[in-house]
Amino acid sequence: EVKLQQSGDELVRPGASVKMSCKASGYTFTDYAMHWVKQSPGQGLEWIGTIIPLIDTTSYNQKFKGKATLTADKSSNTAYMELSRLTSEDSAVYYCARAVATEYFDYWGQGVMVTVSS
Amino acid sequence: DIQMTQSPSSLPASLGERVTISCRASQGISNNLNWYQQKPDGTIKPLIYYTSNLQSGVPSRFSGSGSGTDYSLTISSLEPEDFAMYYCQQDASFPPTFGGGTKLELK
Numbered sequence: 001e002v003k004l005q006q007s008g009d010e011l012v013r014p015g016a017s018v019k020m021s022c023k024a025s026g027y028t029f030t031d032y033a034m035h036w037v038k039q040s041p042g043q044g045l046e047w048i049g050t051i052i053p054l055i056d057t058t059s060y061n062q063k064f065k066g067k068a069t070l071t072a073d074k075s076s077n078t079a080y081m082e083l084s085r086l087t088s089e090d091s092a093v094y095y096c097a098r099a100v101a102t103e104y105f106d107y108w109g110q111g112v113m114v115t116v117s118s
Numbered sequence: 119d120i121q122m123t124q125s126p127s128s129l130p131a132s133l134g135e136r137v138t139i140s141c142r143a144s145q146g147i148s149n150n151l152n153w154y155q156q157k158p159d160g161t162i163k164p165l166i167y168y169t170s171n172l173q174s175g176v177p178s179r180f181s182g183s184g185s186g187t188d189y190s191l192t193i194s195s196l197e198p199e200d201f202a203m204y205y206c207q208q209d210a211s212f213p214p215t216f217g218g219g220t221k222l223e224l225k
Contacts, residue, residue, distance in 0.1 A: 044217065044219050045205055045207070046216070047213050047214045047215065047216070059212075093160060095162065097162075100167075102150065102209045103209035104152050104164070104167045104168075105152075105162075105164060105207075106164050106167075106173065107164075108161075108162040108163070111162075
């Protein structure tokens with residue numbers, strides 16, 4: 001069974017960074033790209049970027065360049081996203097999602113809620 | 119970026135009713151249109167890919183259609199578990215973008 005298990009919710013101070021994880025199981029981690037999606041409170045979904053674990057190649061939505069950094073650890077089948085210089089605009093739920101071929105997301109993590117507050 | 123516009127944003131409906139959700143792209147997306155369901159607990163589930171292909175395990179009461187810039191998701195007979203948010207998403211052009219969502223509510 002394919003599963004994407006994300007790390008726990010985070011409460012962080014403005015200006016700080018946060019790093020969240022997405023542990024994949026039930027499939028060959030390096031066979032699929034991993035994507036990250038943001039959902040702001042009461043809002044829709046925004047694509048942040050993707051990493052191809054096999055070759056450690058990343059691609060970002062221009063809006064999130066400099067904000068998000070995607071990495072992957074093939075030894076532990078885990079993808080990571082770090083968000084830097086956090087502001088209240090970064091308070092949201094962040095999902096990881098596996099992509100089949102193009103950008104069709106066939107499995108999603110449960111989401112990580114990040115709250116930026118002093 | 120391609121803008122995706124869903125309508126309606128809210129759709130009150132009854133059990134057993136047939137409903138249709140629309141999604142319009144700001145330019146042609148050549149059937150590269152996917153649909154997802156989000157439950158109140160945040161869980162997101164894929165429903166349909168490439169306009170009309172049902173994801174494995176999704177009930178046959180769900181169907182998708184469309185072409186060019188206009189697409190739709192139809193649920194033929196609403197079940198209690200279908201009341202949720204629905205999002206369309208295009209993957210024809212970088213970056214992939216989502217519609218604003220449709221909340222399917224019990225009337």
